[in-house]
Structure formats: structure tokens, C-alpha cells
Amino acid sequence: MSPRLCPVVRSSLIPLALALRLLAPAPVFADPPPSDGSSRAAAGAALYEKYCALCHGATAQGYAADNAPSLVTPQWLSSADDAFMVNSIALGRPDTAMAAYAKQAGGPLSDQEIADVVAFLRSRGPAYVAPQPHAPGSARKGAAIYSSSCASCHGDRSRRADAIHLANQTFLGLASDAFLYDGIARGRDGTPMKAYAGELDPEEIADVVAYLRSWSSGPPPALVRPRGGAAEGPMVVNPDGAAPEFTLRDQTYVPVDEVKRALDEGRRMILVDARVPSDWERERITGAISVPYYETAAVDRIPNDGTWVIAYCACPHHASGEVVTALRRRGYPHTAVLDEGVLVWKQRGYPMSGAAVASSAAGR
Ligand code: HEC
Ligand code: HEC
Incomplete structure (x- = not known):
């Protein structure tokens, strides 16, 4: 089996901190319980391990999957306010691997x-200090600096490259100009993002910030649950079709084009979306059912009758790898990970x- 498939089925482990809290007798408080920052952080650590470590890494240093950023650099912790953090987690970053939680x-x-x-994240580094405002710059000048110094990592307005997509509207709606300026000037220790303070002068940094802001179309999209997309259809796609013939790379990965061709030929299979259900509700491969990476025991509802099961995610292998590992442990004979992931599937117009x-079709 590919070494990329993590052998640990995370969701089967009860986090220690949570288990201890469950076992402890319920305390009786005369006054409201103290909002104890350290027990909050301990509860947060257990949640982090279950939901976030897959991509952001066991110690939140980032880069376990899909270049998910560090969540513990001193620069990030000291410049991101609670609203930025809470809403980044709550709303996610649509069209990236970061789901709405x-x-x-x-x-x-x-x-x-x-x-x-x-x-928990706050407990890992320096306290928040509001970054200093700066004089506004010129978006026109900033555009040239951006394309020569930043686009290679951050992509352009419509395309994410390897680093955080700065054109994402949820990001731009949450990030203040001062936060952007501070991130460029001080960089992020221990990541590919260097401090530009020595290389660009303050006016130039302000110009780049003005250019990024020119992409922004207003406040972040509201935290509204999409409607109408939530009913799961039948589990098996093309129930009367013949089995597909897939050639798997490393015995695990099947290319998006092969899966699309098999669907066009009416082949029988089960598609499993391994992302957070909010992503599945928003936008999924047509016919896919939802089994999130942190609830892999839910694969038990999939019939073990030899039907091909293709799992996918955005990262593009990690969350789907958890689901395929769970299926293979249970002896499902025909399982695969969608190699390029759902974002490439979407780019191809599949x-x-x-x-x-539904809402973008209605808006057309
Ligand atoms: C499937 C992979 C994946 C998982 C799981 C995941 N993230 Fe992320 N996260 C990402 C990626 C990728 C980004 C960067 C998005 C982009 O390209 O803009 C991100 C961005 C973020 C950001 C914004 C960082 C910044 O500086 O802009 C925060 C905060 C964050 N994640 C927190 C979390 C937390 C907390 C969890 C668990 C509840 C979590 N993430 C789970 C992949 C993931
Ligand atoms: C070598 C690749 C690379 C280059 C070049 C680069 N960045 Fe980054 N940048 C990154 C990475 C990776 C991160 C995320 C670091 C982390 O894990 O916290 C980042 C983070 C950032 C952040 C912070 C975002 C957040 O939510 O925390 C901003 C703002 C930013 N970059 C702007 C720029 C600008 C503007 C330029 C050009 C002047 C630039 N970057 C050049 C790789 C790069």
C-alpha cells in the first residue's frame, strides 16, 4: 500500500483530554463556571487533533497536506485577531482544501x-497585538511588484498556486490592510514566506496591499447554510452498469479522466466525498455520498459487494486516503483515491x- 495512506484511523481514538472530562464527576458550581483558558485550550487541542492535524500537521506547523499554512508562527498569532481566526475556521476558504467547519x-x-x-492555537505563541496602520499605496504600482515577486507562490486572481490564495474573497473579507501589510513585512518564520521589510520599502509594501485590496468585492460571504443541496441520492451510481476497468497508480490512485470516462460509459461505482459535509453540500461530484475523513466508521453503510468505491477530497489525497484506508482494512476489494482531487475535476468542467x-446556474 502507498506510504501516503496514513495508517492511523484518527476518528477511532477518543482524545485523552476529552475522555478525562467525560470520566470526571460533574462539578457543582455556586457561580457560573470560571472560563478557564487552559481547559478551553485542552478541549481545543483534542478537536484540533481530530479535525485539523490531517492538513495543518500534528503540531499546527502546517504543510502536512496541500500546503496548508502554519497556524503557530509568531507573526500569524500576533497579527490575526479572533474574528479572523474564528471566521477562517467557520467559513473556510471556498475552492481550496479549507472547508467551512x-x-x-x-x-x-x-x-x-x-x-x-x-x-488552543492562541496558547501556542505570542498574544495578539493590533498591527499598525500604514499610508495607502498605489494598486497600479503594486500590480507589477505582485507579478514579479509574489505570483509564483500565491497564484493570480483566479488561480491558487502553492501558497494561501490571497484573492479568495473570504480571505480578503477577513484580512485587514494592516494584517496584509504586516504579513508581507514580517513574513512567517519557518515557512516559505520571507520577511519583505528589507527587500521592499514601506511604500512598495503599501502598493502591494492596495493591489490585493483591489481584488476584494466587499465583506466575506455570509455564514449561511446553502439550501437545497443536502439530500443524498442513491448510493450506487449506474446500479445496472458493468464494473469499470481502472488502472491504478501505486495500486491506489485513479486519474480523474478515467473516472469521468467510466461514468460516461455507464459503469457501476460508488463515489465518496471525504471532505467536511459543508463542502459536500456546497459542491460535490454528481452522485457522491458523504463520509468525512474524521468519521471513517461511516464507511460501514457502504455495501461490501465488490462495487468499485472511489474516494476524493481537495487536498488531493489525504482525506480521501483516510477513507480508502478504512475501506481496505474492512476488506473492500475495489477501492481507489481520485488522483488529482475534486478541484481538478471541477476545473475540467466535469x-x-x-x-x-444550483445557485450559480440560477444566476446565469
Ligand atoms: C483538508 C485539509 C485541511 C484541513 C483538514 C483543515 N485545513 Fe485549514 N487550511 C487548509 C488550506 C489548504 C488552507 C489555505 C487555504 C488557501 O489556499 O487560501 C487553510 C487555511 C486555514 C486558515 C487560514 C490561515 C490564514 O492565515 O489565512 C485557518 C485559520 C485554518 N485553516 C484553520 C484550520 C482549522 C482550525 C482546522 C480544523 C478545524 C483546519 N484548518 C482544517 C487546509 C485544511
Ligand atoms: C516562496 C513563496 C512565496 C513568495 C515568493 C511569497 N509568499 Fe507570501 N506566503 C507564502 C506562504 C507559503 C505563506 C503561508 C505561510 C504560513 O504557513 O504561515 C505566505 C503568506 C503570506 C501572507 C499571509 C497570509 C495569511 O493569511 O497569513 C501574505 C499577506 C503574503 N504571503 C503576501 C505575499 C506577497 C504580497 C508576496 C510578494 C511580495 C509574497 N507573499 C511572496 C509563500 C510565498
Whole structure:
């Protein structure tokens, strides 16, 4: 089996901190319980391990999957306010691997749980100090600096490259100009983002900030749960079709084009979306069912009758790898990971369904 498939089925482990809290007798408080920052952080650590470590890494240093950024650099912790953190987690970053985790958006976390994860991250480094405002710059001048110095990592307005997509509207809606300026000037220790303070003068940094701001179309998209996309259809796609013939790379990965061809030929298969259900509700491969990477025991509802099961995610292998590992442990004979992931499927214009697809079709 490919070494990229993580052998740990995370969701089967009860986090220690949570288990201890469950075992402890319920305390009786005369007054409201103290909002103890360290127990909040401990609860947040357990949630982090279950939901976030897959991509952001066991110690939140980032880069475990899909170049998910560090969440513990001193520069990030000291310049990101709680609203930025909470809403980045709640709303996610549509069209990237970062899902919306808020319950209101169809994700798994309550407001309190998101606050606990933030308390955990806060416990890992320096306190927030509001970054200093700066004199406004020129977007026109900033455009030239951006394309020569930044686009190679951050992509352009419509395309993410390897680093955080700065054109994402949820990001731009949450990031203040001062936060952007500070991030460029001070960089992020231990990541590919260097400090530009020595290389660009303050006016030039302000110019780049003005250019990034010119991409912004207003406040972040509201935390509204999409409607109409939430009913799962039949589990098997093309139930009367013949089995597809896939050639798997490393015995695990099947290219998007092969899966599309098999669907066009009416082949029988089961498609599993391994992302957070909020992503599945927004936009999924047509016919896919939802089994999130942190609830892999839910694969038990998939019949073990030899039907091909193709799991996918955006990262593009990590979350789907968890699902395929769970299936193979249980002896499902024909399983694969969609190699390039759902974002490439979408780029190719292959069939997608869900609330976001329905609303963009209605807007056309
Ligand atoms: C499937 C992979 C994946 C998982 C799981 C994941 N993230 Fe992310 N996260 C990302 C990626 C990728 C980005 C960068 C998005 C972009 O390109 O703009 C990101 C961005 C973020 C950001 C914004 C950082 C910034 O500086 O802009 C925060 C905060 C964050 N994630 C927190 C979390 C938390 C907390 C969890 C768990 C509840 C989590 N993430 C789970 C992949 C993931
Ligand atoms: C070598 C690749 C690379 C280059 C070049 C680069 N960046 Fe970055 N940048 C990154 C990475 C990677 C991160 C995320 C770091 C982390 O893990 O916290 C980042 C983070 C940032 C952030 C912080 C975003 C956040 O939410 O925390 C901003 C703002 C930013 N870059 C702007 C720029 C600008 C503007 C330029 C050009 C002047 C630039 N970057 C050049 C790789 C790069």
C-alpha cells in the first residue's frame, strides 16, 4: 500500500483530554463556571487533533497536506485577531482544501468548539497585538511588484498556486490592510514566506496591499447554510452498469479522466466525498455520498459487494486516503483515491452538483 495512506484511523481514538472530562464527576458550581483558558485550550487541542492535524500537521506547523499554512508562527498569532481566526475556521476558504467547519455551514463544530480551537492555537505563541496602520499605496504600482515577486507562490486572481490564495474573497473579507501589510513585512518564520521589510520599502509594501485590496468585492460571504443541496441520492451510481476497468497508480490512485470516462460509459461505482459535509453540500461530484475523513466508521453503510468505491477530497489525497484506508482494512476489494482531487475535476468542467452549483446556474 502507498506510504501516503496514513495508517492511523484518527476518528477511532477518543482524545485523552476529552475522555478525562467525560470520566470526571460533574462539578457543582455556586457561580457560573470560571472560563478557564487552559481547559478551553485542552478541549481545543483534542478537536484540533481530530479535525485539523490531517492538513495543518500534528503540531499546527502546517504543510502536512496541500500546503496548508502554519497556524503557530509568531507573526500569524500576533497579527490575526479572533474574528479572523474564528471566521477562517467557520467559513473556510471556498475552492481550496479549507472547508467551512461551522455547524451553521453544515460542518461539525459549534461556536464554542471553534472558540476552543482558537484558544488552543492562541496558547501556542505570542498574544495578539493590533498591527499598525500604514499610508495607502498605489494598486497600479503594486500590480507589477505582485507579478514579479509574489505570483509564483500565491497564484493570480483566479488561480491558487502553492501558497494561501490571497484573492479568495473570504480571505480578503477577513484580512485587514494592516494584517496584509504586516504579513508581507514580517513574513512567517519557518515557512516559505520571507520577511519583505528589507527587500521592499514601506511604500512598495503599501502598493502591494492596495493591489490585493483591489481584488476584494466587499465583506466575506455570509455564514449561511446553502439550501437545497443536502439530500443524498442513491448510493450506487449506474446500479445496472458493468464494473469499470481502472488502472491504478501505486495500486491506489485513479486519474480523474478515467473516472469521468467510466461514468460516461455507464459503469457501476460508488463515489465518496471525504471532505467536511459543508463542502459536500456546497459542491460535490454528481452522485457522491458523504463520509468525512474524521468519521471513517461511516464507511460501514457502504455495501461490501465488490462495487468499485472511489474516494476524493481537495487536498488531493489525504482525506480521501483516510477513507480508502478504512475501506481496505474492512476488506473492500475495489477501492481507489481520485488522483488529482475534486478541484481538478471541477476545473475540467466535469459534472458537479450541490447548492453552489444550483445557485450559480440560477444566476446565469
Ligand atoms: C483538508 C485539509 C485541511 C484541513 C483538514 C483543515 N485545513 Fe485549514 N487550511 C487548509 C488550506 C489548504 C488552507 C489555505 C487555504 C488557501 O489556499 O487560501 C487553510 C487555511 C486555514 C486558515 C487560514 C490561515 C490564514 O492565515 O489565512 C485557518 C485559520 C485554518 N485553516 C484553520 C484550520 C482549522 C482550525 C482546522 C480544523 C478545524 C483546519 N484548518 C482544517 C487546509 C485544511
Ligand atoms: C516562496 C513563496 C512565496 C513568495 C515568493 C511569497 N509568499 Fe507570501 N506566503 C507564502 C506562504 C507559503 C505563506 C503561508 C505561510 C504560513 O504557513 O504561515 C505566505 C503568506 C503570506 C501572507 C499571509 C497570509 C495569511 O493569511 O497569513 C501574505 C499577506 C503574503 N504571503 C503576501 C505575499 C506577497 C504580497 C508576496 C510578494 C511580495 C509574497 N507573499 C511572496 C509563500 C510565498
